[in-house]
Amino acid sequence: MTNITNLPPSVSGSSLKILNGFLAADRFVKDLGPAVLGASKIPTLPTWDNYRGRERIDIQNHTIEAFGKYLARIPTLSEMAEAKIALAEALDCPFDRNLTRLSVSVMLSAYPAGRPADPEAYFELMLIDLEEAGIQPAAIVAACQHLRRTSKFLPSISEVLEACRTKLDQYRTHLRAAEKAIETREKVERLIDRTRTALEAASDSQDEQRVTDRAKPV
Numbered sequence: 364m365t366n367i368t369n370l371p372p373s374v375s376g377s378s379l380k381i382l383n384g385f386l387a388a389d390r391f392v393k394d395l396g397p398a399v400l401g402a403s404k405i406p407t408l409p410t411w412d413n414y415r416g417r418e419r420i421d422i423q424n425h426t427i428e429a430f431g432k433y434l435a436r437i438p439t440l441s442e443m444a445e446a447k448i449a450l451a452e453a454l455d456c457p458f459d460r461n462l463t464r465l466s467v468s469v470m471l472s473a474y475p476a477g478r479p480a481d482p483e484a485y486f487e488l489m490l491i492d493l494e495e496a497g498i499q500p501a502a503i504v505a506a507c508q509h510l511r512r513t514s515k516f517l518p519s520i521s522e523v524l525e526a527c528r529t530k531l532d533q534y535r536t537h538l539r540a541a542e543k544a545i546e547t548r549e550k551v552e553r554l555i556d557r558t559r560t561a562l563e564a565a566s567d568s569q570d571e572q573r574v575t576d577r578a579k580p581v
Contacts, residue, residue, distance in 0.1 A: 378465060378468075378469055379469070381462075381465065382462075382465065382466055382469065382504050382508070385453075385462070385500050385501045385504040385505075386501070386504060386505060386508070387449035387452075387453070387501075388446075388449045388450045388452070388453035388501050388505070388534050388537075389453075389501070389504075389505040389508075389530065391445075391446040391449055391450065391537065392533050392534070392537050395438045395442060395443075395446060396533075396537050396540075398436060398437050398438055399437065399438060399443065399446070399537060399540045399541050399544050400536075400537070400540050401436070401437070402437045402540070402543070402544035402547055402548070403540075403543065403544075403547070405433065405547065405551070406429040406430060406432075406433055408422070408425065408426050408429055408430075409422055411423045411426060411558065411561070419565075420562065420565060423558050423561060423562050423565075424562070426554070426555075426558050427555055427558055427559060427562075430551050430554065430555050431555065433551060434548065434551060434552070434555075437544060437548060438544070440545060440548055440549070443541050443544055443545050443548070444545065446537070446541050447538065447541045447542060447545070450534050450537055450538040450541065451538060452501070453499060453501035453502065453534050454499060454531065454534055454535065454538065455499075456499050456500055456501060457497075457499070458493070458494050458497055458498060458499065458500065459500045460490060460494060462500045462503070462504070463490055463493055463494070463498075463500065463503050464490060466500075466503050466504045466507045467486060467489050467490070467503075467507060467523075468486075469507065469511070470507040470508075470510060470511045470518075471486070471517075473511045474516070474517040477516055477517040478517070479517060485520070488520060489520050489523065492520055492524060493523070493524070493527070496524060496527070496528075498524070498527045498528075498531070499531065501530075501534070502527045502528075502530040502531045502534070503527055505530045506523060506526035506527040506529070506530050507523070507526075509526060509530075510522065510523065510526055
């Protein structure tokens with residue numbers, strides 16, 4: 364069994380720096396997650412191909428404006444690509460006993476007056492159960508951080524497991540949303556480019572028509 368006296372008696376800067384490196388996926392969920400989940404709410408607009416003349420131009424301008432606002436409220440392609448990588452890595456990385464030991468140790472240090480009745484058993488059983496559940500390191504680090512910041516009392520092993528599974532569910536949901544949002548953003552950007560090209564072509568055509576009209580004899 365792990366001797367509890369060998370655990371870090373206090374949180375060191377180096378410990379937090381190591382753990383912070385595994386929080387990229389969790390930061391994405393907190394900072395950009397709502398915008399990515401909302402990316403599915405695409406403006407519904409008429410297809411300008413079915414219109415002609417002034418009405419067509421008005422719809423084209425409205426399309427560019429509406430979809431421009433849509434793109435402004437969702438993350439950029441590079442941001443979502445980075446998030447996709449972070450989320451995929453968080454879900455794919457195998458259980459790491461040493462990192463789990465460090466993460467749980469840091470969490471324990473936040474409850475100096477609430478140590479379990481049998482600290483060694485609590486700590487060792489926590490490691491065993493997390494390993495048997497195959498919980499990925501990023502979820503363990505994020506769950507322990509969340510519990511440390513929100514729980515007034517030392518979490519039970521089952522509470523830690525539940526918090527870890529909640530984190531993994533969030534990562535899966537946001538990874539699917541990020542993949543879909545990337546496809547949607549690319550599609551919308553292509554539509555805006557096509558609409559702008561059509562507007563420019565229409566403007567050139569109108570200019571040519573005006574020149575032709577001026578050249579006609581009165």
